[in-house]
Amino acid sequence: MKLSRRRRQRLVRVAGYAVFLAxxxxxxxxxxxxxxxxxFFRGDVARGMFPEAIxxxxxxxxxxxxxxxxxxxxxxxxxxxxxxxxxxxxxxAATAYIELFRxxxxxxxxxxxxxxxxxxxxxxxxxxxxxxxxxxxxxxxxAAYMAETIRAGIQxxxxxxxxxxxxxxxxxxxxxxxxxLPQAFRIVIPPLTNEIIxxxxxxxxxxxxxVTPATIELTKFAGDTLNxxxxxxxxxxxxxxxxxxxxxxxQVVRALERRAARER
Amino acid sequence: xxxxxxxDLHKSFGKLEVLRGIDLKxxxxxxxxxIGPSGSGKSTLLRCVNLLEEPTAGSIRVAGVxxxxxxxxxxxxxxxxxxxxxxxxxxxxLTVRENVTIAQRRVLKRGRTEANRVATANLDRVGLxxxxxxxxxxxxxxxxxxxxxxxxxxxxxxxxxxxxPTSALDPELVGEVLAVMRGLAAEGMTMLVVTHEMAFARExxxxxxxxxxxxxxxxGPPAEVFNKPREARTREFLHRVLEPTRVSETxxxxxxxx
Numbered sequence: 001m002k003l004s005r006r007r008r009q010r011l012v013r014v015a016g017y018a019v020f021l022a023x024x025x026x027x028x029x030x031x032x033x034x035x036x037x038x039x040f041f042r043g044d045v046a047r048g049m050f051p052e053a054i055x056x057x058x059x060x061x062x063x064x065x066x067x068x069x070x071x072x073x074x075x076x077x078x079x080x081x082x083x084x085x086x087x088x089x090x091x092x093a094a095t096a097y098i099e100l101f102r103x104x105x106x107x108x109x110x111x112x113x114x115x116x117x118x119x120x121x122x123x124x125x126x127x128x129x130x131x132x133x134x135x136x137x138x139x140x141x142x143a144a145y146m147a148e149t150i151r152a153g154i155q156x157x158x159x160x161x162x163x164x165x166x167x168x169x170x171x172x173x174x175x176x177x178x179x180x181l182p183q184a185f186r187i188v189i190p191p192l193t194n195e196i197i198x199x200x201x202x203x204x205x206x207x208x209x210x211v212t213p214a215t216i217e218l219t220k221f222a223g224d225t226l227n228x229x230x231x232x233x234x235x236x237x238x239x240x241x242x243x244x245x246x247x248x249x250x251q252v253v254r255a256l257e258r259r260a261a262r263e264r
Numbered sequence: 265x266x267x268x269x270x271x272d273l274h275k276s277f278g279k280l281e282v283l284r285g286i287d288l289k290x291x292x293x294x295x296x297x298x299i300g301p302s303g304s305g306k307s308t309l310l311r312c313v314n315l316l317e318e319p320t321a322g323s324i325r326v327a328g329v330x331x332x333x334x335x336x337x338x339x340x341x342x343x344x345x346x347x348x349x350x351x352x353x354x355x356x357x358l359t360v361r362e363n364v365t366i367a368q369r370r371v372l373k374r375g376r377t378e379a380n381r382v383a384t385a386n387l388d389r390v391g392l393x394x395x396x397x398x399x400x401x402x403x404x405x406x407x408x409x410x411x412x413x414x415x416x417x418x419x420x421x422x423x424x425x426x427x428x429p430t431s432a433l434d435p436e437l438v439g440e441v442l443a444v445m446r447g448l449a450a451e452g453m454t455m456l457v458v459t460h461e462m463a464f465a466r467e468x469x470x471x472x473x474x475x476x477x478x479x480x481x482x483x484g485p486p487a488e489v490f491n492k493p494r495e496a497r498t499r500e501f502l503h504r505v506l507e508p509t510r511v512s513e514t515x516x517x518x519x520x521x522x
Contacts, residue, residue, distance in 0.1 A: 164354075166316070168371060169343035169419065183356060
């Protein structure tokens with residue numbers, strides 16, 4: 001029998017749905033829901049985590065994220081300007097930094113900052129205790145990524161903007177501050193928000209520095225509770241709390257991208 | 265003292281020599297229109313005057329100050345030279361009013377009230393006081409270019425440079441920009457204008473300069489250059505620009521079969 005093209009496409013689509021549905025059904029029926037919910041969805045274990053899960057762990061996760069983000073943003077801006085500089089050594093230094101820190105795992109950098117710096121400078125310490133070490137340890141890596149994002153943003157501002165500013169008698173620095181950077185940041189807000197989301201999840205590495213009950217963050221908090229209760233429900237709770245931070249941020253990115261698309 | 269005095273100006277981009285020895289003077293109050301085919305170096309010449317392009321050799325004096333001298337404070341010189349670009353280059357993140365006040369505030373250090381007063385006066389000059397709160401993206405090309413002119417005028421320039429100010433405009437918007445420029449010329453502003461608007465050059469210019477292949481081929485009052493051009497290259501160019509429908513197949517080397 002010869003099928004029309006439209007009919008054939010519809011058959012293929014229906015078959016696709018059917019296979020997908022069957023696969024979902026198999027997983028659902030085959031899974032042992034009783035054991036799964038005993039392990040991951042124990043109400044009493046979950047309730048026992050509050051309010052500390054929010055007042056301490058979630059709070060610290062947000063603080064670590066913001067500290068590292070603003071450290072990384074400031075340093076990233078400096079690196080971006082160095083990469084675009086007309087002075088060759090600046091360009092080299094910035095490129096070397098970016099290539100190095102983009103290539104290293106964040107965990108390793110955090111570890112080096114947490115344990116290497118005290119060894120190198122025995123009489124000094126990074127101010128702010130764990131908060132300071134996290135700021136630098138995660139910020140150094142974030143700076144490398146953000147430098148590239150900001151550089152792209154600056155280059156996306158049309159050359160005529162700088163020329164017009166210089167023509168009005170502004171110095172190069174003044175033109176960058178008043179004219180180019182404000183427009184560059186508008187362009188890079190969506191990718192920078194993505195960077196915050198990545199950083200939020202990277203704060204789960206902070207445990208390598210050894211945290212106290214006061215400086216604990218979500219992942220370590222969940223891990224500790226898992227050990228005492230001998231039940232993995234805390235991991236689910238922590239996961240949900242990460243989503244409490246990241247999902248609204250994703251919405252912000254989407255809204256900003258919609259707005260940018262409208263303005264163009 | 266001449267407003268602009270250019271002598272033996274050369275400019276190369278890599279191996280390409282765009283300006284090959286330019287001598288040009290612009291006296292105070294003069295409106296000089298530079299015409300010529302694309303790639304003839306007109307825009308480069310204009311951009312050398314305020315050092316947006318660094319000359320390879322030669323001298324440029326603006327109001328007696330040598331702009332190519334490394335000891336010259338170029339920002340200081342640029343304050344006295346307004347420039348209007350083909351692509352307007354309004355600051356997209358600022359309102360029309362802020363576009364006109366920002367350099368007054370940051371460069372001339374005028375106070376907010378004073379800067380706003382000057383902005384309003386200059387927006388009135390170009391007929392756009394009612395758009396002060398708008399953003400550039402909300403304006404037509406013609407309105408944007410008029411704001412760009414107001415922005416330059418707010419710095420009280422002694423000289424205005426126009427780099428093909430109407431070339432990016434839809435045909436029906438060209439007139440409003442030319443009207444503002446004609447008004448400026450009538451007020452006695454010294455202007456150096458790179459343009460393809462031959463009617464404007466013929467009517468407003470005190471002098472027309474024809475450039476081709478990096479040199480000034482001829483210059484003179486518009487009546488002379490347009491009505492009895494001395495050079496063959498000028499005649500050829502004017503023929504193509506002024507009578508585009510009468511350019512023949514043979515002169516462009518086309519062999520159309522019938």
